[in-house]
Amino acid sequence: MKSNSYINNIKLVKLKRTKLVFGFLSVFLLLGLFISPSAAKTDWQISPSNPTVGDTLKIKGTASPGEELGAQVSFVKELSVTDGRYQYSLDKIKIPKGKNARFTVTTEEVKNLNIHLKKLFWIERSSDASPEGIAVISKRHIPPFTYKVLIDGDAAPSVDSVNLKVEASQTLKANSKGKFEFNYHTSGMPAGKYTIYIGDSKKTIELKPGNKK
Template identity: 40%
Template sequence: MLFISLTALPPAAASSWELVPENPAVGNVIEIKGANFTGETAKVLVSFEKDVQVSDGRYEYLLEGVEIPSGFNNRFSVEAKGADDLNVRVKMILWISRTAKAEGGIARVSQSAVPPGTYRIRIDGKSSAPEVKLKITGLQQVKVDSGNFSYKYNTKSIPAGNFEIKVEDVTKQVTLHPAENLSSDVILSSDQTKESKKDFSKNWKAWSIWIGGILAGMLLVLLYSRIKKH
């Protein structure tokens, strides 16, 4: 009689990630460490909400020091609930604007393939409501090596309070504490700052092409509108 022994294979470990430090403060550089992820890349999404008061029918919110890391597999998006329209203005060499009208009380602007660098972003528009709820989201694809990855994110452009981090299908709510709790061991070092500037210079050509494409599009729209008038 032939006996066949079947040995159950251990289940594959589920993908997971941890945040370092676990209780960050505004200005901390947080590190997201992932394990047991499949594929060559993982999507890391960071989002937060901000209630902005409306004054004389207008709202405005300014983001300082928004860092876009190296690579162009990224997306920056803004959603404004209670707004009539939405303008997202990014200061590079010049101010470049994206505008959207609200549909169903929500206006959305999204931009992918943003060149790496540090930006100043102004969000504004019209609203007939007493306040506008903004949802600001940054998406970055990071490389996975043997199932693991490490991704660093500077929180200086995020206000204190709750924000969300989603890595593929794993989502966590994180509380960002006020800046007075800042610990020196997780502040962006001068070496990291130099490296960021180095990465930015490497991508200058692509950054210039990106701006040139936007300006070319604006010129085409202007030319088309003039031809249409005649």
């Protein structure tokens, strides 16, 4: 008859082997998670690196094959108030063709907000401000044309300037190789700092004034 110590040694060896097998399985599972296509990190670059008004911004990047990414470009502008009103105009804003395209304008320290878009005729949208003095207008599915945009409204009492934030967003989709790209012409965009989000990645660029002829 085999001794108890011999039997215990066999059990101990089996237990160690079992733990070793589970250890290897755990490592392989972790490696699988890290190299899984669904866990691929979004990476993108924008060129030119020092753009001026009139340049075409080119965004190219990689993500998981077929992945849909939210893309957003925004800028903030401080507007002076004259006789209780604020106003800002953009002569040539291009709304690109894309999935889930949205145009959003937010103003602070105001009574109301009006947006006028013109292609063949004027399209107007208005919004009263919240009790905190914030007014927002957001529009989806705007036809992809180049528009003249006029933004105006009444400022809150005793305010010398108001903050204006303009956002344009849409959905980008990576191809079967995980690559995506997007081009945007800046001829109608004002000079200044722009924040660009693609997926969960953020970059800031400064669009410099173009050369006046």
